[in-house]
Amino acid sequence: MLLDLLKETLWSLTGNKIRSSLTMLGIVIGIASVIAMVAIGQGAQNSIAKSIESIGSNLIIIMPGAARGSGISQGRGSAETLTMEDVNAISTQVSDISAVAPEVSRRYQITAGGNNTNTQVVGTLPAYTEVRNVQIDLGSFLNAQQVQTSSKVAVLGATARDDLFGANANPIGQAIRVNGVGFTVIGVTVLKGGAGFNNPDDYVYVPISTDQHYLAGNNFVSDISAAATSPDTIAAAQQEVTDLLLTRHKITDPTQADFNILNQADIISTASSVTSTFTTLLASIAGISLLVGGIGIMNMMLTTVTERTREIGLRKAVGVRRIYINMQFLAEAVVLTFLGGIIGIILGWLMSMLASHFLNMTTQVSVSAILLAFGVSAGIGIIFGFYPARRAAALSPIEALRYE
Amino acid sequence: MIECKDLVKIYRNGDVETQALKGVSFEIEDGEFVAIIGPSGSGKSTLMHIIGALDTPTSGSYILGGQEMSSLDDNELSDIRRTKIGFVFQSFNLLPRTTVLRNVMLPLLYSNTSEKEREQRALESLKYAGMDESKVYNLSNQLSGGQMQRVAIARALINNPSIILADEPTGNLDTKTSHIVMKTFQELNAKGHTIVLITHEEEIANFASRVISIRDGVVESDRKT
Structure with a gap:
């Protein structure tokens, strides 16, 4: 059948x-x-x-407000209102923050041997790797001692390394000159895969103290990146940081704050x-x-x-x-x-x-x-x-x- | 042995009632060759459907081989058709693109017969129906009309049925081929098969030994040739 x-x-x-x-x-x-x-x-x-994940995890970014002179705004982030003291206060007083990394960043001309490039130089702390999901390919990232002693050491982004030393070269121990100041390369980061003007692979990282002393010449920071302890605490952490900075900057009206806070949840939701x-x-x-x-x-x-x-x-x-x-x-x-x-x-x-x-x-x-x-x-x-x-x-x- | 008694068939199409059979009674003995003749609309097709266990009468009784058929369900009718009735249709109704052998074996589907036995029975049946043995593996659509009708006859014979029911078997054939096919029926009748032939052609009906004439749903005449 x-x-x-x-x-x-x-x-x-x-x-x-x-x-x-x-x-x-x-x-x-x-x-x-x-x-x-x-x-x-x-x-x-x-x-x-x-x-999106590659820019950091549970990230909160604090940027200075707009600089005003004679009634002319120079745009958000142009004021110099954030300092290393603010960074220390956030890392010690806000409980929902697990790591804080300030940045002093500016574009400089960089030379190494016969090559040169113009790229973003970021002065920061060792915590930057944790906050911004940066991984090291060769050598090591900045350490606390190098920050303490304002060592002239630099970590290259993968693209910056390619531009200065050729693709996949090992530049550890080599010398580069940033705006005329000599640095020694101690590490290269893993390629994140990004493109455009703010390509994270085209950065050069130096200790923040070195940057402030030899390159920027002042004590202000360009922005502060902080990592919340978990995705659920991002909102609370953002509020705490806002309150803390308002108090420290002696501002009573939150609408008049001299800084802006952006968190990763906003980026993710977009x-x-x-x-x-x-x-x-x-x-x-x-x-x-x-x-x-x-x-x-x-x-x-x-x-x-x-x-x-x-x-x-x-x-x-x-x-x-x-x-x-x-x-x-x-x-x-x-x-x-x-x-x-x-x-x-x-x-x-x-x-x-x-x-x-x-x-x-x-x-x-x-x-x-x-x-x-x-x-x-x-x-x-x-x-x-x-x-x-x-x-x-x-x-x-x-x-x-x-x-x- | 076929016994029809007061067969009445009424078709309902919406509100319209058509009485196709108005009380038909006759008997057919085993081994007879009977032609049922009548013009279109006479009710002969309806009668054929009832005799062929394709349909049941509205009232009256139809007894085939001692079994009352008028109250059987779909499955029981299927079983009766498979075991007791062999059909030969006007339009042959062979499976297209299928070998002659397979066509003849169709009624043995889902029976407890081995493939080998099926083939053997089909070959015998084809020989019996006068089919050329060299054509058994040809596809059905490569045959001539007369050959197709022989295959259909072989298919009708394979289960060794009580009656062979032929519905206008020569309707699609030319005169010469018609006569050959009718001769085949006569030979089968001579071998003892009961044959019921439905036709509207007097000439074809005369090949049978008895002619029942139907008109307007009743038997008009019943004569031996």
């Missing part, structure tokens, strides 16, 4: 190769496009999330609203491909059944019981959708591999996309393959035989 069923199914599918392959094509395209689409979307989302729009867009494209694929399957199955109603009538007339006819058509629909589904999954996976390989995109094939695409296509295939056949099998054999 079961053997007969299998044989009839296989015979029917292989006997009509074009019909079978066209039906399968709809399923394959539907599933493959959804999988590839979602894989590309998820990959993009992940890479956005990763690049970015996540972008990514959620992106996800919605991709999901709707995927949904449309699934719908189109589904309509393809539906069409093929319905045409097939119309054509096969006479065959069903004949089978009934020669005495095949209705249940066997139903089972055969169900088996055919199941085999077609599963075969098409498997090919579709492989194809979709290959497409996302190719996309990541040739278009240089991160892709991630997600199980839920596979299940959804497969479920919808299989559902459509089985319903539209089986239901009309079932109806035809319920007809009297004569009606089915005469069906046009």
Whole structure:
């Protein structure tokens, strides 16, 4: 019995190769496009999330307010209101902050041997690595003693190293000159992957004391980065820092504060609203491909059944019981959708591999996309393959035989 | 042995009632070759459906081989068709793109018969129906009309049915081929098969040994040829 069923199914599918392959094509395209689409979307989302994480974890950034002279604002961050004393106060008095790293940053011309470049020089503390997620590739980062003694040592960003010493060179122990002052290179950071004007890979890090003494010539800091103890304490930490600085700067009206505070949650929420729009867009494209694929399957199955109603009538007339006819058509629909589904999954996976390989995109094939695409296509295939056949099998054999 | 008693069939299509059979009674003995003749609309197709266990009468009784058929359900009718009735249709109704052998084996599907036995029975059946042995692996759509009808006859014979029911078997054939097919029926009848032939052509009906004429849902005449 079961053997007969299998044989009839296989015979029917292989006997009509074009019909079978066209039906399968709809399923394959539907599933493959959804999988590839979602894989590309998820990959993009992940890479956005990763690049946000790379700027630091639970980060709070404190920037000075605008400098005003004769009623002319020079823009936010231009005032020199933040000092090392503020930094010390934050690190000792705010309990929700785990690390504080002040920055004195400015662009300088840097030379090393015959090469030179113009890049951002950041004077900071050892805590910078923790606050800003900086990792060391070669050598070491600044240590407390070097800050204490205002040592003329520098850590290069990966891009800055490439510009000054050539790609992947080991510059440890080499001398560079920043604005005419000689420094010794003690480390190189790991490439973060960024681009543009504020590329974190194109920085040169020096001890903050050295920077203030030899380069900036004053005691102010450009901004302060602080890491909250956890994502949940970011808001509380931000409030505490605000209160502390208002008190220290003797300001009673918060709207008149001479500093601005920005936290990573704000950045993340902006970015996540972008990514959620992106996800919605991709999901709707995927949904449309699934719908189109589904309509393809539906069409093929319905045409097939119309054509096969006479065959069903004949089978009934020669005495095949209705249940066997139903089972055969169900088996055919199941085999077609599963075969098409498997090919579709492989194809979709290959497409996302190719996309990541040739278009240089991160892709991630997600199980839920596979299940959804497969479920919808299989559902459509089985319903539209089986239901009309079932109806035809319920007809009297004569009606089915005469069906046009 | 076929016994029809007061067969009435009423078709309902919305509010319209059509009485296709208005009380038809006759008996067919085993080994007879009977032609049921009548113009279109006479009710002969309806009668064929009832005799062929494709449909049940609205009232009256139909007994095939001692079994009352008028109250069977879909599955029981399927079983009767498979075991007791062999159909030959006007439009042959062979599975397209399928070998002759497979077509003949179709009624043996889902039965407890081995593949080998099925093939053997199909070959015998084809030989019996006068089909050229060299064509058994040809596809059904590569055959001529007369050959297709022979395959259909072989298919009808494979379960060794009590009756062979032929519905306008020559309707799609030319005169010469029609006569060859009718000769085949006569040969089968000579070998003891009961044959019921439905037709509207007097000439074809005359190949049978008895002609029942139907008109407007009742038996008009019943004569031996």
